[in-house]
Amino acid sequence: MILAPSPLRSNLHAHSTFDDGSLSPEEMVRAAVRARFDVIGISGHAYMGRPSEWTMTPSGTRQFALEMARLKDKYAGIIDVYCGVEQDVLAPVPEVKFDFVIGACHAVDAGGELVYADASPEHLRAGVERHFGGDYYAFVRAYYETVAAIGRDFTPDFVAHFDLVTKYNEGGLFFDEDDPRYRAAAISALIAVMERVRVFEINTGGMYRAGRSVPYPAPFILREIRARGGEILLTSDSHDAASLGYRYDLAAELARSAGFRYAKVLTPRGFISVPL
């Protein structure tokens, strides 16, 4: 490809039937071609060290990498295909070599039992009740302490949905996102993570899947990333075809109003910054 890929036609965060997506990798690649994307990366959820229906299995991880290598060749010249992994901070580091790694946090380890931020409102309510005495600010603090470890055991290319803990919190259902307890926990995790990772995705998946009104991360976090010299890229965390590039217009607008003029895109020579 002679021209740099457009950040508005790039997506490096998508799932397939190897984890919790609804399409095979090839169906997802074809959907991205139909949607006129320049770049599609599929980022399987890393195995968590225990069987879970939302992650790849160890043998599935190897098959996924082989299938992505086949698709990369098959679609060369049509769309740039990359094989990635969405590596949870609590998951063992896989042995497979990926084109890119997304660092993520989905859950808090509460004495061996995982309380997920993103499974369902019912799961969240029950987990916070059982392990945090119903105190959502205590849960949020534990969540961001877990986030703060992103980049400690492995070096991701970018950080996923930094404030995923707000997935089911639209309208302040569980906690107040303007509360200093919430904001202090988020910002101190951001400062810790930014010592190791400088790129964050603006992820529209929570808007598509959970009715959030803004992408991750919230504008106050985006402004802080910008103020600290961080960088961004756009992703739609797609689990189906219809969500590819969902509300990228809003994501780009929020990025610009936070002061970002460039976004990262992946090319065969690595990540580059292009005007947003």
Ligand SMILES: [Zn+2]
């Ligand atoms: Zn995720």
Ligand SMILES: [Zn+2]
């Ligand atoms: Zn994802």
